[in-house]
Amino acid sequence: MKKGRWDLSRRSFIKVAGLSCGYALVGARMARESVAAVLDLVGLRQQSVYGADANPKIYALRKSQENPMVKKLYAKDGFLAEGPCGHHSHTLLHTHYKDKSMFIKALKKKGIELAM
Amino acid sequence: MSEAIKKKSAIQSMDLSGVQVDASGAVRKMEGVKNTIFAPGVNDLGNLYFLEVDHTLCQGCGECAHHCPTGAIQETEDGTRSIVDPAACMNCGQCLTHCPYGAVTERVSYVSEVFEKLKDPDTVVVTMTAPAVRYALGECFGMPMGTYVGGKVHSVLRRLGFDYIWDNEWTADVTIMEEGTELLERVTQGGKGDKPLPQFTSCCPGWIKFCESFYPDLIPHLSTCRSPVAMLGPLAKTYGAEQTGKDPKKIYTVSIMPCIAKKYEGLRPEMNASGQRDIDATINTRELAYMIKKAGIPFTSLPDEEPDPILGMSTGAATLFGTSGGVMEAALRFAYEAISGKTLVDPSIKAVRTGKGINKVEVEVPGFGPVRIAVVSGLQNAAKLCEEVRAGTSNLHFIEVMTCPGGCVNGGGQPMDDSILEASLFKKMMARVNKRFTLRKVA
Numbered sequence: 155m156k157k158g159r160w161d162l163s164r165r166s167f168i169k170v171a172g173l174s175c176g177y178a179l180v181g182a183r184m185a186r187e188s189v190a191a192v193l194d195l196v197g198l199r200q201q202s203v204y205g206a207d208a209n210p211k212i213y214a215l216r217k218s219q220e221n222p223m224v225k226k227l228y229a230k231d232g233f234l235a236e237g238p239c240g241h242h243s244h245t246l247l248h249t250h251y252k253d254k255s256m257f258i259k260a261l262k263k264k265g266i267e268l269a270m
Numbered sequence: 271m272s273e274a275i276k277k278k279s280a281i282q283s284m285d286l287s288g289v290q291v292d293a294s295g296a297v298r299k300m301e302g303v304k305n306t307i308f309a310p311g312v313n314d315l316g317n318l319y320f321l322e323v324d325h326t327l328c329q330g331c332g333e334c335a336h337h338c339p340t341g342a343i344q345e346t347e348d349g350t351r352s353i354v355d356p357a358a359c360m361n362c363g364q365c366l367t368h369c370p371y372g373a374v375t376e377r378v379s380y381v382s383e384v385f386e387k388l389k390d391p392d393t394v395v396v397t398m399t400a401p402a403v404r405y406a407l408g409e410c411f412g413m414p415m416g417t418y419v420g421g422k423v424h425s426v427l428r429r430l431g432f433d434y435i436w437d438n439e440w441t442a443d444v445t446i447m448e449e450g451t452e453l454l455e456r457v458t459q460g461g462k463g464d465k466p467l468p469q470f471t472s473c474c475p476g477w478i479k480f481c482e483s484f485y486p487d488l489i490p491h492l493s494t495c496r497s498p499v500a501m502l503g504p505l506a507k508t509y510g511a512e513q514t515g516k517d518p519k520k521i522y523t524v525s526i527m528p529c530i531a532k533k534y535e536g537l538r539p540e541m542n543a544s545g546q547r548d549i550d551a552t553i554n555t556r557e558l559a560y561m562i563k564k565a566g567i568p569f570t571s572l573p574d575e576e577p578d579p580i581l582g583m584s585t586g587a588a589t590l591f592g593t594s595g596g597v598m599e600a601a602l603r604f605a606y607e608a609i610s611g612k613t614l615v616d617p618s619i620k621a622v623r624t625g626k627g628i629n630k631v632e633v634e635v636p637g638f639g640p641v642r643i644a645v646v647s648g649l650q651n652a653a654k655l656c657e658e659v660r661a662g663t664s665n666l667h668f669i670e671v672m673t674c675p676g677g678c679v680n681g682g683g684q685p686m687d688d689s690i691l692e693a694s695l696f697k698k699m700m701a702r703v704n705k706r707f708t709l710r711k712v713a
């Protein structure tokens with residue numbers, strides 16, 4: 155884990171960037187330019203995710219299909235014996251979606267402008 | 271197995287009787303973010319705001335609007351900002367995490383209800399923790415950005431008195447089995463009929479609401495798989511109840527998320543596959559930190575522990591769900607072997623990890639040819655791919671979408687350190703100056 159100057163979180167970083175960018179008549183607006191740097195901070199968390207995945211002391215296995223408790227779930231005498239996407243899976247683990255565009259249309263009708 | 275688990279949690283949980291539970295309606299600062307104690311039910315979903323701008327704190331800088339994917343957060347008469355309508359808001363919380371003044375607040379917090387359930391000896395309270403939480407919670411306790419604290423998360427939850435430490439990483443692995451199999455079905459059928467290609471991932475509730483609101487014609491492209499937490503809820507109350515011998519009606523499921531949109535997902539009416547509400551409460555990383563601090567548990571000195579394996583054991587593929595590109599990589603680790611019948615020797619598929627915005631990659635699978643995939647984070651970027659799919663010009667097989675730039679590690683429920691915000695008098699002075707420049711006078 156890198157430490158030091160990057161050992162900051164987003165909001166502090168925005169403030170540091172904002173403040174060090176000069177006496178910010180536009181203070182927070184300056185933060186926009188630091189968005190790329192903020193993404194680097196998020197990069198630290200991402201790096202840590204990839205590090206854990208590759209660390210056998212944290213994850214002995216790296217493929218979902220090898221998880222013993224997943225195998226147990228789908229085993230012949232298991233809870234989801236039909237296997238993935240079987241009938242029981244479909245009732246418990248799958249879903250359906252609903253068109254919600256009418257709510258957006260209603261807002262637009264009221265004169266509200268959106269970015270989309 | 272179940273006996274051993276029961277004993278373990280009983281020994282280690284702490285006495286919460288001294289913890290003063292905040293009353294409903296109370297406003298509390300949780301890791302620098304104002305939050306209102308309020309535990310809505312499914313019937314409250316209609317016009318529910320999950321976020322709201324505090325107009326006394328808003329300085330009118332517009333940073334929130336700059337990060338809002340839908341344009342839902344807009345300028346009001348006096349120059350402050352406001353969310354125009356819950357229908358326009360995807361609940362991603364990017365406005366909140368980017369506000370330099372802490373003016374965007376949360377309106378829904380189940381923290382008190384969860385404390386009450388933990389105190390009630392009759393309720394079997396189980397955890398459903400998302401991958402990304404374990405890469406950020408440490409920051410709330412002074413640990414460096416990104417420190418992995420997975421083992422401590424399990425042990426702190428046990429000490430808080432949760433009866434079973436179940437984990438969304440386990441259902442992330444299950445999701446790969448379901449969603450990977452669904453993808454193979456679609457590919458085998460040539461993407462015809464009601465199962466078109468490309469298939470979109472469905473684990474991010476911000477993206478799901480976005481697709482339903484702005485691209486309803488693409489709904490058939492969405493994987494029908496529930497998200498990992500929306501799989502764990504019903505599995506906890508059926509399979510989990512069966513395995514532990516508990517009455518499903520007494521099981522209370524707590525979704526612990528890096529996210530605000532997951533609170534919305536938990537309340538979606540169809541989340542009742544178990545015959546009851548699948549997800550009883552949703553809290554985020556900041557709220558978990560608040561609970562730990564309130565209970566006075568010294569987080570950093572906790573030992574590392576394992577989750578309860580039956581609905582908790584996971585693989586590296588599962589933890590990748592916390593980052594943009596991760597669901598895709600995990601799915602490819604499965605699809606590669608399922609399609610080719612060969613062993614994927616190096617599970618790291620680095621090609622899907624690079625890139626910002628939109629990342630399109632072809633992965634060669636023996637016996638099939640190129641699998642064409644795209645990884646995208648940020649809904650503005652997702653919209654571009656949606657346009658391609660809508661126009662019929664996309665030749666992709668599978669598209670992963672996450673609302674938050676970089677994925678859930680950057681979710682709207684993750685911690686931010688506002689110590690500088692709080693401490694700097696200079697900043698407060700500047701804020702006043704800024705306010706004069708950016709806010710319009712109301713006549």
Ligand code: SF4
Pocket residue numbers: 321334337338339340341342343353358359360361362363364365366
């Ligand atoms: S939560 Fe997301 S969609 Fe809603 S107003 Fe904030 S940035 Fe916009």
Ligand code: SF4
Pocket residue numbers: 361362473474475476477528529530531532672673674677678679680681682683
């Ligand atoms: S990317 Fe993750 S944190 Fe962000 S809205 Fe989607 S599920 Fe929530």
